[in-house]
Amino acid sequence: MARNEEQSRGPVRERALRGRAGRMRGGRGSGRTGAPVRLWGRHAVEAVLVNPDRTIRKLWATRDALAELEGEVPSGLAVDYAQAVDLARLVARDAPHQGIVIECDPLPLLGLDDLEPADPARPIVVLDQVTDPHNVGAILRSAAAFNAAAIVTQDRHSPPESGVVAKAASGALEIVPWLRVVNLSRALEEMEDAGYWRIGLAGEAEASFAEALPAGPVALVLGAEGEGLRHNVAQHCDVLARLPISAAMESLNVSNAAAVALYAIATR
Structure with missing residues (x-):
């Protein structure tokens, strides 16, 4: 001791x-580049939407997934409606996106x-x-x-x-x-x-x-x-x-x- x-x-x-x-x-070591990141899944996206430290760039969602979100999408944030098969192309292979994907800047x-x-x-x-x-x-x-x-x-x-x-x-x-x-x-x-x-x-x-x-x-x-x-x-x-x-x-x-x-x- x-x-x-x-x-x-x-x-x-x-x-x-x-x-x-x-x-x-910068990008030292762990892959940090400052480039936007894409996150997916209902709980992850809901948390991003209410985080004041996040700069959100884009939101893709099925209409059903968007209707199930708790809280409101921030005013001024455009939503691109998409089919589940289209969302699968935006994320890692076989990722459980649950019908919603968000692109945002990395956390500070x-x-x-x-x-x-x-x-x-x-x-x-x-x-x-x-x-x-x-x-x-x-x-x-x-x-x-x-x-x-x-x-x-x-x-x-x-x-x-x-x-x-x-x-x-x-x-x-x-x-x-x-x-x-x-x-x-x-x-x-x-x-x-x-x-x-x-x-x-x-x-x-x-x-x-x-x-x-x-x-x-x-x-x-x-x-x-x-x-x-x-x-x-x-x-x-x-x-x-x-x-x-x-x-x-x-x-x-x-x-x-x-x-x-x-x-x-x-x-x-």
């Missing part, structure tokens, strides 16, 4: 994260310095080379459900913002800040300085997750499936902990593990 348990349970320091770990710029780039001071009720989720967009989207959905402050990924070895991520996130892409940093280990150092207790999930860890939980703010650190946390990232955690799963199963899918851990943090 980098700090002892008494320190981890002390008063929260009201110190904002400084963002020295850097934020992704965010870094650690954009976060509010550490809050015990709002953990940060740190993903170490989790590259599957379905997993990242599912983790965003759980993060929104359990009021996480943000997810943090390295600019490289993480998926770009995409329709696949947005569909799996079911609207959470517009709710949970997604911070991309250049150096994940340095970002974890900044989280320590800001008062976060950094818990890395590892199946081989001796401590259980419940034993590792402090009363204060938590940064939950998860690695890629199979490979787990990289050595340097694990070294920047205050403690490694395991979830109490049955011996009949070796591990959980990373998105399932995130959901279980976030629930445990919310109900401690």
